[in-house]
Amino acid sequence: MAHNTVLNINQVAINLGGHEVLSPTSFDVARGEFVCIVGPSGCGKTTLLRAASGLLAPASGQVLRQGLPVTGPSRDVAFVFQDYGRALLPWRTVAGNIALALEAANVTDQERGTRIADVLKKVGLTQHAQKFPAQLSGGMQQRVQIARCLAQQPQVLMMDEPFGALDALTRQNLQDELARLVLNDGLTVLFVTHDLEEAIYLGDRVVALQSNPGPGRPSLARMLDVNIPRPRTQLATKEHPEFFRLRRELFGFMEQGHD
Secondary structure (H helix, E strand, C coil), X not given: CCCCEEEEEEEEEEEECCEEEEEEEEEEEECCCEEEEECCCCCCHHHHHHHHHCCCCCCEEEEEECCEECCCCCCCEEEECCCHHHHCCCCCCHHHHHHHHHHHCCCCHHHHHHHHHHHHHHCCCHHHCCCCHHHCCHHHHHHHHHHHHHHCCCCEEEEECCCCCCCHHHXXXXXXXXXXXXXXXXXXXXXXXXXXXXXXXXXXXXXEECCCCEXXXXXXXXXXXXXXXXXXXXXXXXXXXXXXXXXXXXXXXXXXXXX
């Protein structure tokens, strides 16, 4: 394993209810890399993400983080869920929700205030610190969840379709904000999405899974490098010849009897 590898997925297989949802799958994630996972519903994307984060034990194989076996959840890994409404405590303010991760880590009051102010600035919510989730739009609520994860100062950020429930414009804005944060802070991200264009736009690599694994049909069907310069923009990047080529390849894969 290379010295800059943060996460190593080593022949990880997952069974649920006696059914193999993920056949032995292997790939590495380097420090500062943004890796997106795509595939049809039921192919094991979220299940793989949970195993990589330590929330689910694989049936076989192993996940290593910084060369050490992952045996359970860790403060070094932050998880952003799609359902931001349920991820936030409605009786806590924006600042109070972000403080949750810091309270669990026994961060001092003084450092807690500094970290909260810092991440609120990063996600553009400084003026909303004392509002409650119900007073925020969906996009702002998801920003709070991302800010809470950033306050944790994780090694790896796991994201499970975090923008899937948002309208198109809000989704694009948050994609750009996330890309900026990753670039500025050197974050390592493992990101699940159904949206192939989102995967290409955000990712350094795209891992494509297929459903119904079995002999001769591994879960990991494609591994594509995204050689498009950063920073990226919604218009110019999506008109880049490499973006069109990757989109055609991924759409072609998804249409080729993956179910």
